[in-house]
Structure formats: C-alpha cells, structure tokens
Amino acid sequence: MPQQAKRDIDTKAPAFIGRPTGAAAGGVRRREDGPVTYLEADSLEKPIEMPMSDYRRLIPILLLAILLSAAVIIAYNMSVMGDVQKTRDAVAAAIDRDVSLDLPPLQEYAGKTNEAMLASLKSAGYTIYDNTNDEDRNVDGFDVFKVASDMDAEKAANAYSQGLENLGAVDTARYLKGSWRFLVSRANGAEIRLRYADFDASDPKAAIQAAAEAQGFEDANIADAAVDTMGNTNLSGTFKKDKVEYTYTISSCDLSQVYDIEGIPENAQFVGIRVTESTAV
Secondary structure, three states, X not given: XXXXXXXXXXXXXXXXXXXXXXXXXXOOOEEEEOOEEEEXXXXXXXXXXXXXXXXXXHHHHHHHHHHHHHHHHHXXXXXXXXXXXXXXXXXXXXXXXXXXXXXXXXXXXXXXXXXXXXXXXXXXXXXXXXXXXHHHHHOOOEEEEEOOOOOXXXXXHHHHHHOHHHOOXXXXXXXXXXXXXXXXXXXXXXXXXXXXXXXXXXXHHHHHHHHHHHHOOOOOOHHHOEEOXXXXXXXXXXXXXXXXXXXXXXXXXXXXXXXXXXXXXXXXXXXXXXXXXXXXX
C-alpha cells in the first residue's frame, strides 16, 4: 500500500465518528478501537423517556380531549334518551285513544258458511280489510282485519299488507288499538280464530276473563286456566248451537312476546280465541 494512503488512514477520526458531545455524552457508553468509536448496544436499548417539561405541556391537551369526549358521549346519550322518550309518548298517545274493540261474538258465527260470516261482519258495521292469501283460500278459509273506527281504511290496509310486525313501534300500537283479526280455516274441520291486543288487562287471567265475558261463554271458570309449556295461559270450555257442540279455547300471553313495541304497558296482553266444531249432538 502506498505510504500516503496509510498516513491518511492513521489520521485522527472526523468529529462525527468521535466521542459524543453535549448532552448525548452523559449517558452513552462507548468503546474506542483506534480512531474508530463504537457505541455499546446496551446504551441503545435504553427506553426513551420524555422530559418532564414535555409531560407538563401535554396535560392541558389531554384534559381538553377528555372533556370533549365526555361532552360528545353525554350529548349522544341525551339524544338517544330523548328519542326513546318521544317514542314512548307517541305509543302512549296511540294506546290512549278512545276506540272500542267491539269483538264479534263467535258463537253467532259458528256453523255459518264463509260467505255468511263475511256478510255478518259487514252488516255489523265493521270496516274490514281482506288479508286472505292463496293458501287460506285453497283450504276454503279467509283472513280479515277489523280496522279501528278512527283509522283511515286505505292507510290501515297498507299497514296490514306490510305486516304489523314490520312497522315501527308507534304505528304498530296505533293499528293494534281497536283492531282485531278474524281467521277461518276448514283444513281440519271448521275453525274460527280471533286475535287482538288487550291494553287494559292487568295480567293474562284478567285478559282471559274479559274475553270470556265478551263472548258470553257462561261456563268459563278462570280458576281452570293453566299455563302451557310455551308460557301461554289457556282456558277451554264448550257450548252448543243447533245440536252441534263446539269447543272454545282462550289463550293469553304478554304482548311483548309477539310485537316489539317500545313503551307499551308492561301488562298488555295478546289474546287469541279459537272455536272448533266438536261433535254433533
């Protein structure tokens, strides 16, 4: 190797690879090998700590961020609570309307043809929406809704066609109040069913008692009501008409098990009445 090149290598190392200077020199361990300085690895592995003065500067920012987040959360919760309360108030207004169920007495309809039943419903002054589908018609049955007396028939028809379970809580309550559903099936013998919501009942037995009285089932004894495996309360009995014996069953369960309505009375009941032809006497 030329002598000039060797002298260049042996010269003092530049400042940037020499000893650390300033504040960096205090905590850095190093090893020198001739003109070259090596930093020890354990010095590089030390955690980087923020100076306390920087922490102090961050405290106001952190406090502001916390306050802003809390304000957003509180505002959101208040908005949600306000919407829930508005829905509850609207549901309560829908339920408090002065409309009557005016239930059809099923004993009068027992034994009639479909045409005669429909004619009787219309002559009684009920506003009827025909909800019958092809399956019902194929078994010589029908399915109709009675529209509440204070509701627009066309709007109610549109609501029933969508399915009450697909409406919002307010509309569901509005169309249930003062309404009932009347179904007939002849697939396995003549069967009449009546379904409705009872917003005034204090419990399932009270709803069944009211239904029995409205239907004129004289032998009904609420003490005989029993709860089945599905949680429904049931009461059964019989009556005779034109030498034919019929069996009736009244069932009741919490309305919340059938429809999800925010703000309905806790004890509101869903009631079903079924009348079937039993035997000829």
